Amino acid sequence: xxxxxxxxxxxxxxxxxxxxxxxxxxxxxxxxxxxxxxxxxxxxxxxxxxxxxxxxxxxxxxxxxxxxxxxxxxxxxxxxxxxxxxxxxxxxxxxxxxxxxxxxxxxxxxxxxxxxxxxxxxxxxx
Amino acid sequence: xxxxxxxxxxxxxxxxxxxxxxxxxxxxxxxxxxxxxxxxxxxxxxxxxxxxxxxxxxxxxxxxxxxxxxxxxxxxxxxxxxxxxxxxxxxxxxxxxxxxxxxxxxxxxxxxxxxxxxxxxxxxxxxxxxxxxxxxxxxxxxxxxxxxx
Numbered sequence: 001x002x003x004x005x006x007x008x009x010x011x012x013x014x015x016x017x018x019x020x021x022x023x024x025x026x027x028x029x030x031x032x033x034x035x036x037x038x039x040x041x042x043x044x045x046x047x048x049x050x051x052x053x054x055x056x057x058x059x060x061x062x063x064x065x066x067x068x069x070x071x072x073x074x075x076x077x078x079x080x081x082x083x084x085x086x087x088x089x090x091x092x093x094x095x096x097x098x099x100x101x102x103x104x105x106x107x108x109x110x111x112x113x114x115x116x117x118x119x120x121x122x123x124x125x126x
Numbered sequence: 127x128x129x130x131x132x133x134x135x136x137x138x139x140x141x142x143x144x145x146x147x148x149x150x151x152x153x154x155x156x157x158x159x160x161x162x163x164x165x166x167x168x169x170x171x172x173x174x175x176x177x178x179x180x181x182x183x184x185x186x187x188x189x190x191x192x193x194x195x196x197x198x199x200x201x202x203x204x205x206x207x208x209x210x211x212x213x214x215x216x217x218x219x220x221x222x223x224x225x226x227x228x229x230x231x232x233x234x235x236x237x238x239x240x241x242x243x244x245x246x247x248x249x250x251x252x253x254x255x256x257x258x259x260x261x262x263x264x265x266x267x268x269x270x271x272x273x274x275x
Contacts, residue, residue, distance in 0.1 A: 027231070027234070030227050030230075030231070031231075033224070033227070034224060034227065034228070037220060037221075037224050041217075041220075041221075041262055044266075045262060045265055045266045045269065048266045048269070052190065052193070052194040052197040052198065053194070055190050055197065056190050056191075056197075059187070059190055068187075072183070075176075075180060076180070079173070079176065079177045079180060082173045082174075082177065083173075083174070083177050086170065086173075086174060107177075111180045111181060111184050114184050114187075114188060115180075115183060115184040115187050115188075117191075118184070118187035118188045118190065118191035119187060119191075121191040122190060122191050125191075
């Protein structure tokens with residue numbers, strides 16, 4: 001016989017079992033984005049109006065490719081959680097909500113993976 | 127009869143079981159817009175815009191990886207005036223969401239939550255994001271004649 005109440009198993013973690021994980025991840029990726037947006041804006045301004053050869057060569061440089069890949073990763077995680085909150089706030093039907101939550105993850109993973117693949121192709125494939 | 131009929135009539139007139147039109151709690155339309163409320167809404171709107179704006183970055187990176195011909199096509203799309211308008215909007219959404227995020231970081235520490243400071247931080251968000259956006263575009267236009275790649 002146990003004297004434990006169900007409260008013990010949900011304490012700190014809530015009904016979704018991951019507690020403040022989203023809250024924390026959103027702040028962690030927020031700080032990362034804050035640092036990386038500056039680099040991205042500089043790259044954008046630097047490459048504005050440049051021809052293909054210049055853009056491809058610049059993006060292939062490791063010290064450029066690294067912040068771009070990191071930004072895409074961090075932004076994809078950040079925007080997935082952000083859009084999940086919007087969906088949970090406004091979508092009433094349970095079926096539509098679950099479908100949109102899945103679609104949201106697919107979108108974030110697809111955009112993130114496609115962007116990173118493009119940078120890797122420029123870095124390694126030429 | 128007065129006993130039974132009276133109680134039936136009283137029950138019928140009582141309105142019990144009938145859904146009454148209760149007042150709803152006040153929503154957005156009832157409040158005069160406050161600056162922190164406007165910034166809160168803009169933070170979510172710019173976040174949602176950036177979500178779809180990520181397609182722009184992906185498109186540009188894919189174009190660069192695809193080769194000179196497709197890159198030239200995508201560049202020419204960005205160079206049109208609607209293209210430049212979208213890129214300008216994307217720049218502002220990105221910087222506004224970033225500055226709004228800094229405001230939230232300040233509030234996360236428990237500081238700046240008195241009404242006067244909330245107003246200063248909220249107005250500061252829109253002013254700083256506008257100045258940053260104009261500075262980035264002035265610099266890009268000065269250096270290249272456009273932000274389009």
